[in-house]
Amino acid sequence: LCQRQLKAQQQRGPASQELTALKIENANAALLPEDGKEKAALGEERTESTGLLQGQGEEKERLQDASRAGTARISQDINVQVEKGKDLELEEQFEALRREHTETLQELQKAHEQEKLLLAESHHRSQVALQETIQALNSQLKSFQERMKRVEESLLSTDYKKHIQEHGSPSPFWEQELESLHFVIEMKNEHIHGLDKKLLNLETVVERNLLLEEKVKTLQQENEDLQVRTQNHLVMARQLSEELVAARGALEKEAQLREQAHHEKEELLYRVLNGGDGSPFPIAAGEVPLIAT
Structure with missing residues (x-):
């Protein structure tokens, strides 16, 4: 029986061997005469x-x-790495959105400036043409009024009245003059009607220019609003970037604190297992203190 137990003991671990040895000794002690000393030793x-x-x-x-x-x-290290990866991905998305917003804003500002320049040039050309047309019409109207005045003075002149009194009827010369005057008056009337139409068209152009001016003012206001929104977006982007940097710093500091706490636990466990024999705690290669403050 003792040989079988010893053979089984060799096939087990150190702890099991000690337990088996104790059991064998207890069994052998039970076979011997039980006196007081043996009981105490047992x-x-x-x-x-x-x-x-x-x-x-x-x-x-x-x-x-x-x-x-x-x-x-x-598990904590894996979570920290996952959080860092998420932060990097969010930062890349934020940078892409910021670049896209900046490019879109630049394109809108460029298109707005071009449209404003085109409207200003068109308005200037229309004003110049309108002023020239108005001046030409005023000159023609003034000339026509002067000619009408001369015709009236000629018709009412003393010579014409005297000729009518003396001869009773106008001479062929005066008849031709009257016909010429009637023809000129009809032509001038037609010209006046044409000028009236041009004036109406010019009034339409003036109204259109006024509308263009209002549109230019509206576009300027929209441009100012867009600039204000751009400034607000830039301020918000800077705030988000600062918050992201602060959050990353906090995560790194927390990871360092966790690593330091784990290192202290391992050192304490090492000292407990080694029974405080004074041997130094082994430090892995490349391991340095994590927190300086």
């Missing part, structure tokens, strides 16, 4: 075996705690 051996079992249980619990702490640290 009690001491049982006490020692119980202490060994308790120590092994505590060591097992410490190892399990260390394993759970390592698993938690790995």
Whole structure:
């Protein structure tokens, strides 16, 4: 029986071998005569075996705690890396949106400036043409009024009245003059009607120019509003960038604190397992203090 138990003991671990040895000793002790000394020795051996079992249980619990702490640290590191990846992705999206917004704003401002220049040039040309037309019409009207005045003075002149009194009827010369005057008057009337139409057209052009001026003012106001919105967007973008940098710094600091806490736990566990024998805690290559402040 003892040989079988020893053979089975060799196939088990150190802890199991110690337990088996104790059991064998207890069995052998049971076969011998039981006197007082043997009972006392047996009690001491049982006490020692119980202490060994308790120590092994505590060591097992410490190892399990260390394993759970390592698993938690790995999970935290993975979460930190995932958060950093999300932050980088959000920052890239923000930069892309900011560039797109800047390009769109520049295109809108460029199109607005071109349209404003075209409207200003068209308005200036229309005003110049309108002034020239008005001046020409005023000159023609003044000339026509002067000629009409001369005709009236000629018709009512003393010579014409005297000729009518003396001869009773106008001479062929005066008849021709009257016909010529009637023809001129009819032509001038037609010309006046044409001028009236031109004036109406010019009034339409003036109204159109006024509408263009209103449109230019509206576009200027929209441009100012767009500039204000652009400034607001830039301020918001700067604020978001600062918040992103602050959040990233906080995450990095938290990760460093977690790493330092884990390092301290490992050092404490190492000292507990080694029984405080004074041996220095091994530091991995490339591992440096994480928090300077």
